[in-house]
Amino acid sequence: MTSSRPIRARIAPTAILHNYRLAKRHAPQARAWAVVKANAYGHGQWRAVEALCGEADGFALLEAENAVALREAGVTQPILLLEGVFSARDVRAVIEHRLTCVVHCLEQLELLVRNGQFTAPVALYLKLNTGMNRLGFTPETLAKAWAILQQLPQLDVTLMTHFAEADGERGVGEQLARFQGMAGDWSGPVCLANSAAILHHPQTHGDWVRPGIMLYGASPFAEQSAESLGLKPVMTLESAIIGVQDLVAGDRVGYGGTFTADKPMRVGVVACGYADGYPRHAPSGTPIAVMGRRTKTVGRVSMDMLACDLTDIPEAGIGAPVTLWGEGLAGSVPADEVASAAGTIAYELFCALAPRVPVSTDENPTVNRK
Numbered sequence: 001m002t003s004s005r006p007i008r009a010r011i012a013p014t015a016i017l018h019n020y021r022l023a024k025r026h027a028p029q030a031r032a033w034a035v036v037k038a039n040a041y042g043h044g045q046w047r048a049v050e051a052l053c054g055e056a057d058g059f060a061l062l063e064a065e066n067a068v069a070l071r072e073a074g075v076t077q078p079i080l081l082l083e084g085v086f087s088a089r090d091v092r093a094v095i096e097h098r099l100t101c102v103v104h105c106l107e108q109l110e111l112l113v114r115n116g117q118f119t120a121p122v123a124l125y126l127k128l129n130t131g132m133n134r135l136g137f138t139p140e141t142l143a144k145a146w147a148i149l150q151q152l153p154q155l156d157v158t159l160m161t162h163f164a165e166a167d168g169e170r171g172v173g174e175q176l177a178r179f180q181g182m183a184g185d186w187s188g189p190v191c192l193a194n195s196a197a198i199l200h201h202p203q204t205h206g207d208w209v210r211p212g213i214m215l216y217g218a219s220p221f222a223e224q225s226a227e228s229l230g231l232k233p234v235m236t237l238e239s240a241i242i243g244v245q246d247l248v249a250g251d252r253v254g255y256g257g258t259f260t261a262d263k264p265m266r267v268g269v270v271a272c273g274y275a276d277g278y279p280r281h282a283p284s285g286t287p288i289a290v291m292g293r294r295t296k297t298v299g300r301v302s303m304d305m306l307a308c309d310l311t312d313i314p315e316a317g318i319g320a321p322v323t324l325w326g327e328g329l330a331g332s333v334p335a336d337e338v339a340s341a342a343g344t345i346a347y348e349l350f351c352a353l354a355p356r357v358p359v360s361t362d363e364n365p366t367v368n369r370k
Helices: 013-026 037-041 045-052 064-072 088-096 106-115 139-149 173-183 195-200 335-341 346-351
Strands: 008-011 031-035 058-061 079-081 100-103 122-127 155-160 190-193 235-247 265-270 287-290 293-298 306-309 321-328 331-333 359-361
Touching (some): 013 031, 013 045, 013 195, 031 045, 037 346, 045 058, 058 064, 064 088, 106 139, 122 139, 139 173, 173 190, 265 321, 287 331, 287 335, 321 335, 331 335, 335 346
Parallel strands (some): 008 359, 031 058, 058 079, 079 100, 100 122, 122 155, 155 190
Antiparallel strands (some): 008 235, 235 321, 265 306, 287 293, 321 331
16 A cells, blocks of 8 residues: 555564564463454554464464464464354364364353364363453353363363453452362363563463563553563554644644643644544643654644644754654654553554555565465
8 A cells, every 4th residue: 555645654573573582482381372363453464474474383363264364375373263253154164274262151162062063173262251251251150161062072172361450460369369260170281371471470371372462562561661571663653744833932733722832832743643543632742753853742633633842853844754653764652652641552552553554564584474
């Protein structure tokens, strides 16, 4: 995709690979699912798979049709369906394409029993609800699940759960204890750790880990930067200055006049707005970089434009490069900082990147391609 506007996003495959290897170093005894759901957190499923296909132990996503597409493209590693099956068609895809399937409720198990022709071993992840209270079997339903599983021959079962507060003060202790209580004398494989648990809770690493946001260079912790964790940013969103205004004290900027200049200042207008995926609720003061120097946004974010302070960057005029987040020619702005200023998380920034924004890949000749 090309566009006459200067806005664009760049994806660095080498950074994805670096971040995956970092996850593996933190959990050296475990295998790691590379989580590529939600179009690889907005980075492009195929880009992420291409970057990791030579090293990833497996890929995790949601839709059976996307998993089948990976198989048909030649991906041979295990592929995990994180929400399991939704239809008989999905069950057939699991069996035909050797997919690994999460099962989180009795209805899914019954769907498998009714529609599966199990002529070869099927890998199932039995999900336990240990406190997240989204998906998973409870102590009350787990016994019946085990009974139904006895009807399915040739199964390869892994127990899994998902931590609600691995990134917070409460940590994983309570949920881990519940998991162990529900698992009983289970001696088979387990899969517990998300990005936060991989980095901070080694007791959860088990047999498989599930790095997600860390693959894309953002921190799972509000109080710890991605850089301090050794992560590299993968997505850079960049644009350019398309207009400049000279203000006097008392002039206001943007819709609603939410920003008022308290002194003479120069304001640059950037070709980026909420229709490009930039958070509309980002307030004045959100970090941005222009021509290699950090500055801040001023006023409300519009559909196609936002404004920034150029007062201390006199050399910046129309055409000056801008980094909205990531590492660009105009400077470095961690996505986590932008997200924090906007009262959200980097996950949302990445996933919200609009289809109209052209995306390119920083090519890496060492990446194995299918």
